Amino acid sequence: MKNVSISSHSSLPERSPKISLTRMQPAEDLAQLGQQILQVALSHSDSETALTQIAKLLGEVFQVDGCIITFAPGVTETSVVGSWYFNAAVSVSPQKLLQPLQKLAATIPTQASLLAIDNLHALTHEALTEDKDFPPTIKAVLQIPIWEQNKLTSVISLLCYDVRQWDELAANAAQQLMTSLSIALAHLAQAQSVATLQRQIQTAARTKALLNQLTVASRSSMELNQVLHMAIAGTAQALAVSRASILLLKYVEPQLRNRVREKLPRAKATIASEWCQDVQAYTCGAHHSKSAEQSFWLSECGLCQQALVNSPQPIAIASQSDLQLSDLTSCLAPIFDFSQFPAALILPIESQGTVLGFLVLQHCGDRHWHPEELSLVELVCAQIGTAIIQNQTLRQVQSLVDDRTLQLQRSLEVQSLLYEKTRKHNEQLRQLNQLKDEFLSTMSHELRTPLTSMSLAIRMLRQQGITPERQAKYLDILEEQCDREINLIANLLKLQQLESNQAPLKLETIDLKVKLQALSQSFRQTWVDKGLNIQLDIPKSSLLAQTDEEAFDRILQELLTNAGKYSHPDTTVVLQVTHQVDLQLNQIVLQLINTGAGISEEERKYIFEKFRRGQGVTQQAIQGTGLGLALVKCLVQHLNGNIEVTSNPTDDSAAAYATCFTITLPQTFAR
Structure with a gap:
């Protein structure tokens, strides 16, 4: 790239630049800056940190309000952005500028060295008339493209909050730094690819181990809360995040399959399990005990509503600025505690089209969520959903078994009572029969004995020649037995009178x-x-x-x-x-x-x-x-x-x- 060509979209007449580079020594200072850029790229293992340092160096040299460095789509598997602002108080989120800057870079002709825009909001270029994606604070942009084999690999965007006419001095400085920037950014892209590959390998190993644990746990007799805690603890440790929790939804009305969701269902979210790592003197224990008892209605949290509507897609929040851009800050459940954990990843836990709850991962600092991490969490959510449905099914089956067992026990108790009642009834019948037999035997004896004695006395009295003494004795026997018979009959009659309340009282x-x-x-x-x-x-x-x-x-x-x-x-x-x-x-x-x-x-x-x-x-x-x-x-x-x-x-x-x-x-x- 020896020839310097500038693609310029300017609506202003040429004028003297507001900020110039005349104080620099072009040969020595720019060479030294190139060495610094290479040193930063080689000394930092984190690509995002290195890009941020390079953006700071370029922003200070070119005396602009901000500098953003991005890789072209497809160069790295994950989006890596380096950003610097002269005044952080009026900074704009790089994520918000990523799409408009990429659209702007798409207009750069192949092998062009620069794209200079003096006044962003007074463009006449047909492809850039839609400037509404840019915040009104950004007035001028200078983009430095990095090409490799006629392919755009990265773009450095210099931002100004005032209208600025980019001169040849800035273009020459950018051209002289092009080689160093190309080498540094290529190294960082390769380092990012290696880091991504290593992270994917580690994540795959952790994913395999975690899924094996969850599979074994779901097949064992482990309680559901233990399975849930194992899932979130393993996921949080595998992804090195500060906090993880599972929210389960309890719907007021049953959710039917294949039913079109016309409105937000009434449901209550409750923390079923939570894991937290003690980070920077954060009192996890107190927070855990407090939040573990918390629950809220789905209508009270816009973030959960959005997660339900977007299901099965996840909601990824990298920082507080992303949360503010989502317009959800006014309606958040307090259990999320974004002041302590600004980064969050929320994935729905589904089963046959019904959202059972959410798996929530949070970090104590800003954090980008990588695709392989999303894949891991999706697999964990699938395992959790299976475990929940399996637990619910087992509980229903156990409930049916318990009900059936209780019915059988009651049936056996009734049969036992009936048997005991029948046994007692039979015993009473036996006793009554025995009593009847004894009564008949006694009455027969009590009736026949006096009659026999009376009959004998009468026969003896009829004998001829009986002495007066024996005659008196037989008459006494006859009288005694007759009185005995009379008393027996009198007792029966008296008892009948008394039982019928007909006996007179004198x-x-x-x-x-x-x-x-x-x-x-x-x-x-x-x-x-x-x-x-x-x-x-x-x-x-x-x-x-x-x-x-x-x-x-x-x-x-x-x-x-x-x-x-x-x-x-x-x-x-x-x-x-x-x-x-x-x-x-x-x-x-x-x-x-x-x-x-x-x-x-x-x-x-x-x-x-x-x-x-x-x-x-x-x-x-x-x-x-x-x-x-x-x-x-x-x-x-x-x-x-x-x-x-x-x-x-x-x-x-x-x-x-x-x-x-x-x-x-x-x-x-x-x-």
Whole structure:
């Protein structure tokens, strides 16, 4: 490039330049500047940093307001830009100028050395009439193209905020620096390609390792939150970013497949997992614990809305300036914390067209997101989506299994209850049948025995020549058995009357002391053969009570008769009477205590039922029909009283029990 040619688009007459290069020593100073440019290119491993340093050198030498160096599309796999501004306060984002500068460079004729524009906003060139892409602050541009084999490889753009006429001095300086710039930029492009290749190799290795971990984790019994944390931690460490999080969406209405999305769905975003690296004294732990509980509606965050609308495309933010250009700064969820993490990458997590949530990567400084990194994160998002759907499916299946198991358990419980109820019913039927058989046997015995004795006595009385003594004896037997038969029938009739509440009540005032003494004397004589004694424990003075005398007598007779049957020989039956009087009570308490075999707890439950007798009494040939205690209870209730029974072992012998019947009757009867 020995010949210097300038492609100029100028709408102003030639005038003296506002800024000149006359102070420079063209040969020595420009050669020294070329060496500095080469030294910068060789000493920096980061292409973007080197380009920025070169842009600073050129901007200061050419005395412009800004300098931007870009590679032509296709030279490097990723966009690398070096920029410098004399006044950073009025700088323009290089990303915003990248497209207009590339469009401007496309108008440079092949092998032209320069493109000089004195007044950008007064162009007449047909291809550059659309200057609206340039900010109004930029008035003049000088572009230095770098060619290699007739192919544009890079462009250096010098920017001025005032109209400027570019003179031959600037063109000659640019021409003299062309060789150094071409070598330096070619080296940086190659270094960038090598760095990109190395990064791709490292990313591929990390991607393979991470995907293998996620595949193994998704097939194991690991919990979903553990899988999510493994995914974001591995991704963040592989890409060397400061923070990573997963936002899961919970839709208010179900999202149907293949449904046209007419409006933004109502959904709530919640942080499901978060990973953070402690960077520059950033208190990650406190931030994590605070943000992990945060959630927000999708309508409250424009960034998430944009990510949902753009799905499946990612949203990449390299710096705060990119965020400001997106017009989303006024509607951001506080969990993103762009003041701490200005760079962000947001990718949707999808499954069959439904966005399940977002994977968010953030960095504590400016950061460009490379294509291979996007590919890695897309694969991770696919694995996360699969893990989420698999977890939801397993939960649904487990829920169905649990419901079915619960139904089966309930069915088994019902069957068990039915079986137990049937068993108890059968047991009751068996007991009732046994009771019926015992009752029929007892009644048959109680009815036939007196009749047999009466029949025998009658036959004996018909014999000729019977002595008067034997005749009197047979008449006594006949009378006794007849009374026994009459009493049995009377008991049945009386019990029927009491149960149907048809029994009359004849109230009289009786002296309990006299009554009990007479009864005790009668039973003493009856119990002589068994060696039983009766002990009265009654008040010394007379104790009057208003009651039905016949019913009262019948109660005591039945209880005393029962005590005589079941008491051990040569024991004492105790009959106690007390009078309880207070503000609320005025009652007579009678206790009949005998010592015998006792009554088991099971028997005490049904001892007052009709035709129920204790176990073994039939085998022991103890007379009775099972009506006595049932009749006693009905009579006590007929007198507005209450009866209870207890049976406890005595201190003298473990085989002897003290059985106590306690009767409570009102002293004054109240109907």
